[in-house]
Amino acid sequence: MLKITPYLGSLVVIVSLGGLWYPILGYFMFLVMGTLFITSLFRGRWFCGNLCPRGSYFDYGIIKISKKRKIPKILSSMWVRVPAFTLMMALMMYRISVTFAAQNTFELIGTILVSMCLMTTIIGTMLGGYFNTRSWCNACPMGTMQRVIGGNKHQLKMDHESCVDCKLCEKVCPMELEVRDIGNNPDCIKCGRCVDKCPKDSLSF
Ligand code: SF4
Ligand code: SF4
Missing domain, CATH: 3.30.70 (Alpha-Beta Plaits)
Incomplete structure (x- = not known):
């Protein structure tokens, strides 16, 4: 864990809620995706445990309200993860593609990214509150992507x-x-x- 890890969770709140007024904050999601893609090439899911703002949000925020029930095994099953990844990426691509005809494309894309951040934060909060804090991370599409790219790198x-x-x-x-x-x-x-x-x-x- 890095020294900054405990503080990164605040970025989730800033983007999810601040983005409702300032859609440009949604572009932070592209920075996250780009960074985790690069780190996964060398370190697998290292980003999830050290740099992910949502992971920090779960570990240092949601932990305070979590019932800490055992994480259902089904969440880490590829039968859940592959459809979740495909659905999220397809939905994002589709929603972004239909903004190209509009005049305020830049702002609309920001709004889409904010809404995706907000939606996944709500789901992750509900899962982490009812089950253990990192429940979302068992099925997270970005975690699945890192696993596929560099799952055999930097092993314990x-x-x-x-x-x-x-x-x-x-x-x-x-x-x-x-x-x-x-x-x-x-x-x-x-x-x-x-x-x-x-x-x-x-x-x-
Ligand atoms: S001694 Fe073995 S079981 Fe105990 S913490 Fe170390 S690795 Fe885990
Ligand atoms: S096996 Fe160790 S390093 Fe890996 S997620 Fe669990 S506690 Fe963290």
Whole structure:
């Protein structure tokens, strides 16, 4: 985790709500998409655990109201994630394409991006409030894209010799992964919490 990670969540609120008055704020979404695309080439889902404003919003905001119920496995299933990714991208492309005939295309595209940010924030807040905080991240279209691009990059390493099976690592994993059997899990968001928690230094990147 980076020093700025806890503060990034405020950007979600600024874009989702401020964007209702200032649609230009929606263009921040393109910056996010571009950055996560580049980082995923080298570090898989590292962006999700370190730079994602929405991830920070869940970890440091929604955690205060979350019921922390177990995340439903169905959310991380490709049967949910692929349609969610396809639907979101198709909807965004379609809505943007119909703005080209208008005179205020720039502002309209900003409005579309803000509405998508707001919509996904509402869904993520409801999921994170009812289940565990990072529920949305199990199905997030941008997380799925990073997984596909660089899921095998920058993997967590496990020293089974020194592990004493205390499971402290699994208790702190926000993605509820089976850390001790992590292997090449492409949905690890490289937040490093398990590494920090392990009393035996059995985990490393
Ligand atoms: S396995 Fe470790 S680094 Fe990966 S998401 Fe879980 S806590 Fe974070
Ligand atoms: S915290 Fe460390 S010692 Fe405990 S189960 Fe996890 S890897 Fe093993």
